[in-house]
Amino acid sequence: MPAAAVTDSIVTDPAVTDPAVASFVRRSTLKSTLARDPGALDHVMATAYQLYQAGRYAEVDVLCRGLIAADDTYWWSYALRAAALRRLGRLEEALVEVDHGLVFEPDAKRLLFMRGEILSAIGQWRERAARPAPAESQISP
Numbered sequence: 001m002p003a004a005a006v007t008d009s010i011v012t013d014p015a016v017t018d019p020a021v022a023s024f025v026r027r028s029t030l031k032s033t034l035a036r037d038p039g040a041l042d043h044v045m046a047t048a049y050q051l052y053q054a055g056r057y058a059e060v061d062v063l064c065r066g067l068i069a070a071d072d073t074y075w076w077s078y079a080l081r082a083a084a085l086r087r088l089g090r091l092e093e094a095l096v097e098v099d100h101g102l103v104f105e106p107d108a109k110r111l112l113f114m115r116g117e118i119l120s121a122i123g124q125w126r127e128r129a130a131r132p133a134p135a136e137s138q139i140s141p
Contacts, residue, residue, distance in 0.1 A: 041067065044063055044067055045067060048063040048080055052083065052084055055087075057084040057085075058084075060080060060084035061088070064077050064081035074104070075104045077101075078097045078098065078104075078111075079097075079101050079110055079114065082094040082097035082098045082101070082111075086114075086118060086121070094118050095115065095118045095122070098111050098118060099115070102115070
């Protein structure tokens with residue numbers, strides 16, 4: 001479950017009636033709670049980007065999930081994870097990640113453009129899937 005979903009479930013939990021508690025949970029990332037060196041996350045981001053450039057998308061997915069767990073409010077991690085998922089052919093998951101990133105950066109041109117590309121790719125995939133399969137005689141050897 002993404003960190004944002006955990007935070008949302010805590011904030012909307014009827015047992016959490018104190019607005020100060022809900023506000024703290026909403027503002028507090030794992031990064032701030034653990035007081036980790038912010039430079040360490042920069043190294044992970046750089047590594048994730050290099051892996052993406054090298055076509056190692058499964059590793060990018062893993063690192064981005066860690067980055068999102070550390071700070072679920074930074075749009076860049078969602079964008080890179082979405083790009084990797086798209087390359088892996090996991091279009092629906094990629095779209096979800098883009099939408100998570102847009103929550104925190106609604107005007108990010110990269111995310112908006114990527115969202116359009118993914119929606120277009122999903123539409124094309126559905127169109128092709130709806131077409132009947134070619135008969136055996138139509139398939140060239």
